[in-house]
Amino acid sequence: MPATDQAPAGAAPPALELRGVTAGYGRITVLHDVDLVVPAGSIVALLGANGAGKSTTLGVASGRIRPTRGHVHVAGVHVNGASTAALARAGVCLIPEGRGIFPRLTVAENLRLVTYAADSSAHDVAELVYDQFPRLAERRKQIAGTMSGGEQQMLAMARALAASPKLLLLDEISMGLAPKIVADLYEVVGRLRDQGITVLLVEQFAHTALAIADYAVLMAAGRILRVGQPADVAAHLDETYLGETA
Amino acid sequence: MTTFLALTLAGLVTGCVYALTAAGLVVTYTTAGVFNFAQGAMGMMGAFSFWQLYQGWHVPLGFSLLIVLGVLAPLFGTVVARVLLGGRSAGDQSLALTLALLLVLIGTANAIWKPTTARTVPLWAGHGTITIGIFTINAMQLLIIATAIAIAVGLRLLFTHTRLGMAMRAAVDNPDLLALYGEEPAKVQQVAWALSSVLAALAGVLLVPLIQMNILNMTLLVVNGYAAAMVGRLRSLPRTTIGALALGLGMSYSVGYSTQLGLDNHQSIEITLQQGLPMLLLFAVLVFLRPDPLRTSAALTRRLPRIPTLPRSGTVAVIGLVVAVILSRTLSDTNLETASLAVVMSLIAASLVLLSGYGGQTSLCVLTFAGVGAYAMSKAGSHTLLGVLLAVVISAAAGAVVALPTLRLRGLYLALATFAFGGIMDVAFFGQRFGSSGSIQVHRLSIPGLGLGSDRAYFIFCSVVFLLVGVGLLEVRRGRYGRQLAALNDSPAACATIGLRIPRVKLVVFAVSSGLAGLAGALFGGLGAQYVSTTDFATLQSAVLYLLLRVGGVKSVAGALIAGTITAVLPVLQQHIPSLGGLAFLVTGVAALFIGRFPDGVAGEVGRVLARPRPRIEGAPLAPERKELVGASH
Numbered sequence: 090m091p092a093t094d095q096a097p098a099g100a101a102p103p104a105l106e107l108r109g110v111t112a113g114y115g116r117i118t119v120l121h122d123v124d125l126v127v128p129a130g131s132i133v134a135l136l137g138a139n140g141a142g143k144s145t146t147l148g149v150a151s152g153r154i155r156p157t158r159g160h161v162h163v164a165g166v167h168v169n170g171a172s173t174a175a176l177a178r179a180g181v182c183l184i185p186e187g188r189g190i191f192p193r194l195t196v197a198e199n200l201r202l203v204t205y206a207a208d209s210s211a212h213d214v215a216e217l218v219y220d221q222f223p224r225l226a227e228r229r230k231q232i233a234g235t236m237s238g239g240e241q242q243m244l245a246m247a248r249a250l251a252a253s254p255k256l257l258l259l260d261e262i263s264m265g266l267a268p269k270i271v272a273d274l275y276e277v278v279g280r281l282r283d284q285g286i287t288v289l290l291v292e293q294f295a296h297t298a299l300a301i302a303d304y305a306v307l308m309a310a311g312r313i314l315r316v317g318q319p320a321d322v323a324a325h326l327d328e329t330y331l332g333e334t335a
Numbered sequence: 336m337t338t339f340l341a342l343t344l345a346g347l348v349t350g351c352v353y354a355l356t357a358a359g360l361v362v363t364y365t366t367a368g369v370f371n372f373a374q375g376a377m378g379m380m381g382a383f384s385f386w387q388l389y390q391g392w393h394v395p396l397g398f399s400l401l402i403v404l405g406v407l408a409p410l411f412g413t414v415v416a417r418v419l420l421g422g423r424s425a426g427d428q429s430l431a432l433t434l435a436l437l438l439v440l441i442g443t444a445n446a447i448w449k450p451t452t453a454r455t456v457p458l459w460a461g462h463g464t465i466t467i468g469i470f471t472i473n474a475m476q477l478l479i480i481a482t483a484i485a486i487a488v489g490l491r492l493l494f495t496h497t498r499l500g501m502a503m504r505a506a507v508d509n510p511d512l513l514a515l516y517g518e519e520p521a522k523v524q525q526v527a528w529a530l531s532s533v534l535a536a537l538a539g540v541l542l543v544p545l546i547q548m549n550i551l552n553m554t555l556l557v558v559n560g561y562a563a564a565m566v567g568r569l570r571s572l573p574r575t576t577i578g579a580l581a582l583g584l585g586m587s588y589s590v591g592y593s594t595q596l597g598l599d600n601h602q603s604i605e606i607t608l609q610q611g612l613p614m615l616l617l618f619a620v621l622v623f624l625r626p627d628p629l630r631t632s633a634a635l636t637r638r639l640p641r642i643p644t645l646p647r648s649g650t651v652a653v654i655g656l657v658v659a660v661i662l663s664r665t666l667s668d669t670n671l672e673t674a675s676l677a678v679v680m681s682l683i684a685a686s687l688v689l690l691s692g693y694g695g696q697t698s699l700c701v702l703t704f705a706g707v708g709a710y711a712m713s714k715a716g717s718h719t720l721l722g723v724l725l726a727v728v729i730s731a732a733a734g735a736v737v738a739l740p741t742l743r744l745r746g747l748y749l750a751l752a753t754f755a756f757g758g759i760m761d762v763a764f765f766g767q768r769f770g771s772s773g774s775i776q777v778h779r780l781s782i783p784g785l786g787l788g789s790d791r792a793y794f795i796f797c798s799v800v801f802l803l804v805g806v807g808l809l810e811v812r813r814g815r816y817g818r819q820l821a822a823l824n825d826s827p828a829a830c831a832t833i834g835l836r837i838p839r840v841k842l843v844v845f846a847v848s849s850g851l852a853g854l855a856g857a858l859f860g861g862l863g864a865q866y867v868s869t870t871d872f873a874t875l876q877s878a879v880l881y882l883l884l885r886v887g888g889v890k891s892v893a894g895a896l897i898a899g900t901i902t903a904v905l906p907v908l909q910q911h912i913p914s915l916g917g918l919a920f921l922v923t924g925v926a927a928l929f930i931g932r933f934p935d936g937v938a939g940e941v942g943r944v945l946a947r948p949r950p951r952i953e954g955a956p957l958a959p960e961r962k963e964l965v966g967a968s969h
Contacts, residue, residue: 151515177517189512191505198501202516211498248516 101129102165104256104287105150110159112149119145121311122159127256129164132278132288134298134319136326137308143291144186146308147258150289151183152176164255180255182248184262189245192234196225199233199244203251214251221250221277239270246277249286257281259290263297275301299323340470342591343584348476350583351483352542356560357567357575358490359534364569365494366503366527369420370747372433374535375557376440379550381408381536382543383444386454396459403536412532416525419928428931430697430747431885434878435927437554442921444550450916454548479541486534487576494572503527550917555875558758559613561751565620578620586612607762614758621752622740641946648809652802659798663791672863673903675794679859681899682801684884685808685892686851691881692890693812694844695824697750699878700737700757701852704730706765706872708853709777709860713867718778723857730853731846738845742838745827757874765869774868777860787861797858804851805892820844879919882927888938897937 105127113119119142127133135143148154149161152173161168163181171179183189190199200218201211219226222243228236233244242262249257259278263271271294279301282288292298299305305322307315315325356374363371371377381403388399419432448454461474493500502523505513510520538557546556559582566578589608643651659678666674683705690696708726715725741752769775780787780796787793811817819840822830830837860867870876883901888894905919912918933940 173514
């Protein structure tokens with residue numbers, strides 16, 4: 090089960106590695122001694138009920154939350170204490186829950202900001218994104234916040250496309266969207282993986298996530314319960330969501 | 336025709352200075368979400384620093400400009416962003432913090448540059464004039480207009496065509512998200528503040544050869560830029576510029592032509608127009624603004640307030656009365672005067688506890704209502720209870736009159752509207768009604784048998800009124816209406832969804848609070864020499880009292896007592912340290928800088944220490960309420 094084991098000698102270092110991570114908000118501890126390895130080039134689905142600690146795990150990986158104990162490595166580099174912005178420039182791209190866009194800026198301006206994390210020029214970014222999402226090309230001068238939820242999520246995903254990150258963290262990209270749009274978005278996720286981008290995704294629709302994932306990780310109460318092939322983990326889903334954590 | 340052209344030119348120049356200031360306001364608002372009340376004071380500091388270098392120390396012009404605009408101003412802006420706001424942009428607190436900064440700067444400037452010394456700066460851009468037809472413009476005016484155009488164009492390009500500018504605009508909505516894009520939001524906001532500080536200083540430096548150097552006037556002159564910025568809803572630079580030019584021209588024409596009419600009192604009209612018009616525009620723009628939709632926000636109250644029970648507040652009130660009686664017998668005449676002032680100011684502050692503390696409605700014109708009360712007492716009732724009653728009713732009505740057009744305004748917009756109303760009343764009401772001497776007599780209340788003619792008896796009487804009001808406020812807070820106010824403070828959107836009539840609740844709280852302030856005003860008039868003057872009720876003093884209440888604790892009656900006491904003591908302190916001018920402003924401002932850390936003020940912190948749970952025996956219940964809960968579940 091590669092998601093927790095050490096990577097074999099000689100292979101590329103895992104895109105993300107958490108070792109004994111304990112983290113939380115203020116005095117509340119959410120994650121307890123979490124070990125997680127996301128192999129380079131794979132899609133890992135992080136599943137679990139509300140409050141299991143999925144988003145917190147993404148928060149630790151993106152530098153938004155500093156672990157109180159344990160170590161975080163991105164592509165083999167120890168990154169504890171690095172700021173979110175520094176990690177973003179180093180190739181960690183988190184698409185946060187809700188719409189990860191600036192609602193008062195236009196579509197084009199949103200894309201312009203992507204170039205902080207991407208090496209490419211503003212022009213290249215726009216070309217790339219408009220090619221993938223023709224809908225955004227039509228709306229490039231529109232204020233982003235006035236677009237539909239699906240279009241906004243496309244714009245958020247455009248950052249993942251344009252920044253070509255080393256590690257893409259997706260937090261519930263399907264939230265509040267129609268199934269058709271969710272399918273479109275996941276198609277993009279698949280394409281990104283094909284380009285060699287590593288993806289760690291958190292998803293409430295477990296089966297959607299399992300269908301695309303190479304590995305799945307099941308969390309409950311801030312601990313990792315099970316790691317394995319999507320099919321194996323799927324068999325244990327019900328008991329987790331219904332609250333039996335043993 | 337010549338007059339028209341001259342007035343147009345003067346108006347354009349003034350408008351350009353407003354545009355510069357307003358642009359600075361727009362920069363900090365669009366990038367940090369902070370309306371910087373201290374923008375004018377920052378411009379004033381820039382102008383005085385420039386004078387110090389250029390005239391005081393004879394530093395060459397170029398170096399003086401470079402030091403002020405290239406070093407001091409950006410440095411100051413960065414420090415403000417880092418230390419004062421620390422990346423935070425909480426609306427209500429940032430309002431109080433920048434207001435505090437305004438006072439600190441006025442106080443500091445007063446301490447450094449004695450107001451009695453006359454200072455002038457020559458037309459540093461040169462004395463040459465250019466004549467085109469009948470149009471003559473001097474180099475300084477030309478420079479101001481050119482700078483304003485360059486800044487307007489430059490800012491527009493910065494915000495719409497550069498990545499830094501877009502990041503600045505993005506930072507205000509969601510700084511955390513900006514970090515995910517790879518940009519440090521704190522750094523972006525510091526750049527924005529530095530830029531805004533330079534714009535303020537630039538306005539000051541350009542303006543200083545054309546006007547008298549006066550700390551307060553220069554600070555308040557730039558306040559006129561508020562109205563212009565509001566025309567652009569604090570976001571649109573083009574509209575802000577148009578607003579600034581319109582204001583500059585409007586003032587120039589109205590003042591110019593009213594002077595030409597040759598009326599006897601043209602000077603007073605001129606002052607009224609100059610000071611009143613910008614405030615009138617500000618108020619009008621605010622009232623006609625399209626309201627923001629009610630936003631749901633996660634209001635995080637870390638600690639629930641403890642409201643004392645009636646027996647408890649009653650006991651405290653009785654103790655307070657005993658203390659008042661003892662004080663009335665022991666204090667010297669001078670100290671008794673200070674103590675009486677403290678009690679009456681506390682009563683005014685208590686009216687704000689109701690409005691701002693419980694209801695969450697920021698008002699920066701509380702003294703205006705106190706002034707209306709004092710005026711009513713003076714004119715209508717003279718020393719009878721009827722006079723006090725009229726003072727209460729008329730002030731309450733005035734409060735309702737302000738509340739009606741501003742019912743849909745909240746937060747910053749309401750604060751600015753009350754600020755504008757206070758400004759209008761300063762010139763249009765107090766300035767006119769209090770006559771040329773600026774003061775009127777208010778007879779002290781006289782009730783047969785109480786012997787209020789004695790200062791000591793009057794002190795006890797005022798204390799009793801304050802204590803009764805205090806107990807009453809706590810009763811209101813505990814009751815149904817108090818819960819409605821608290822809910823309104825917490826989330827107007829949630830209130831609307833449960834069918835609470837927000838306008839009615841707001842109207843009532845404004846009227847009652849203003850009535851209380853009016854009551855205090857009527858009592859205030861009877862203090863000491865029984866004269867009140869326009870300066871007693873100036874809007875800037877209202878802002879000072881508001882801040883002192885935040886320092887004392889805006890949600891508690893004890894906080895009002897602290898605020899009132901400081902207000903009364905500060906002038907006494909100033910008498911003892913005459914060398915440090917502007918001490919009251921400085922002390923208030925510095926103290927208020929800490930409200931970011933202690934939002935519940937002194938009273939809140941002291942209350943917390945007193946309420947800290949004592950070490951308890953193992954297994955003993957936490958508190959009686961806890962026991963009841965456990966009991967009920969069985």
